Amino acid sequence: MPELPEVEVTRRSFADGIEGAVIAGAWQGKPLRWPLGAPLEVLTARTVQAVRRRGKYLLLHLDQGVLLIHLGMSGSLLFGRHLPPPGAHDHFDLHTSGGTLRLHDPRRFGAVVWADSLADPRARKLLERLGAEPLDADFDLPAFHAALRQRRAAIKSVLLAGDVVVGAGNIYACEALFLARIHPATPAARLSWQRAQRLHAAIRQVLQQAIELGGSSLRDFSSAAGESGHFQLNTSVYGRAGQPCHVCASAIRQMRQGQRSTYFCARCQHF
DNA sequence: CTATGGACCTGAATGC
DNA sequence: TGCATTCAGGTCCATA
Numbered sequence: 001m002p003e004l005p006e007v008e009v010t011r012r013s014f015a016d017g018i019e020g021a022v023i024a025g026a027w028q029g030k031p032l033r034w035p036l037g038a039p040l041e042v043l044t045a046r047t048v049q050a051v052r053r054r055g056k057y058l059l060l061h062l063d064q065g066v067l068l069i070h071l072g073m074s075g076s077l078l079f080g081r082h083l084p085p086p087g088a089h090d091h092f093d094l095h096t097s098g099g100t101l102r103l104h105d106p107r108r109f110g111a112v113v114w115a116d117s118l119a120d121p122r123a124r125k126l127l128e129r130l131g132a133e134p135l136d137a138d139f140d141l142p143a144f145h146a147a148l149r150q151r152r153a154a155i156k157s158v159l160l161a162g163d164v165v166v167g168a169g170n171i172y173a174c175e176a177l178f179l180a181r182i183h184p185a186t187p188a189a190r191l192s193w194q195r196a197q198r199l200h201a202a203i204r205q206v207l208q209q210a211i212e213l214g215g216s217s218l219r220d221f222s223s224a225a226g227e228s229g230h231f232q233l234n235t236s237v238y239g240r241a242g243q244p245c246h247v248c249a250s251a252i253r254q255m256r257q258g259q260r261s262t263y264f265c266a267r268c269q270h271f
Numbered sequence: 272c273t274a275t276g277g278a279c280c281t282g283a284a285t286g287c
Numbered sequence: 288t289g290c291a292t293t294c295a296g297g298t299c300c301a302t303a
Contacts, residue, residue, distance in 0.1 A: 072280095106282065107281050107282085108279080151274095
């Protein structure tokens with residue numbers, strides 16, 4: 001479930017508990033998407049100074065170096081003082097004086113990567129192509145519109161690529177386009193200033209709202225501790241193929257764009 | 272350079 | 288019931 005809102009809610013859920021803690025050691029299970037890039041021992045005795053987020057990456061700033069964590073498609077983090085032994089899909093444990101941070105990731109598209117600093121080529125390779133932070137001031141409309149004008153690809157694909165603006169994955173890209181009443185297959189370059197403005201606002205609104213909703217739902221997810229606890233998505237279009245549009249009641253449609261499902265309302269969303 | 276399709280991996284849901 | 292196919296919230300990489 002990790003798009004920007006879920007990553008941000010996850011970050012907030014353990015940042016206070018781990019900041020200032022000292023790492024006692026770390027454990028790795030099966031390989032993740034990329035190797036850590038250093039012996040596990042580089043982490044030992046380091047202090048976690050801050051937990052930040054860039055796009056869908058979590059950045060654990062240590063007193064020496066930085067740990068980049070990505071949740072991939074199926075990853076989630078658990079933080080606690082007394083975790084059970086790692087299960088089949090737990091692949092990384094960071095033991096600290098404040099508790100253990102555990103990466104659970106059945107598909108293993110996630111990653112934990114160590115770098116000397118954010119200037120380290122290993123970190124830069126992962127972060128340098130990322131687009132604007134949608135909830136920050138640097139996500140400004142003129143730059144957004146200018147970037148879109150240079151892309152002939154479908155706007156949905158451009159959003160997913162994450163090099164114009166980060167954070168909206170398959171769910172929230174569909175939701176934002178619905179809110180902005182833009183057809184997902186519209187070439188990005190064809191969006192007028194006004195429509196880019198609607199999309200700009202929609203992206204922010206959808207992500208911000210999901211963070212607020214995610215807070216309560218994730219809390220009950222962690223208390224369920226591995227139980228059914230799937231949090232309820234309140235979507236307008238995503239996953240609603242065939243169901244009536246909440247605005248116009250026509251059936252929500254599903255199509256394929258770049259190997260991903262896109263959901264949209266053909267009546268509300270225009271080219 | 273941009274755009275597109277394949278790759279990575281596992282489990283759940285669907286289809287015959 | 289059993290087995291095969293499809294699909295899933297991401298993104299890097301090779302290829303046109």
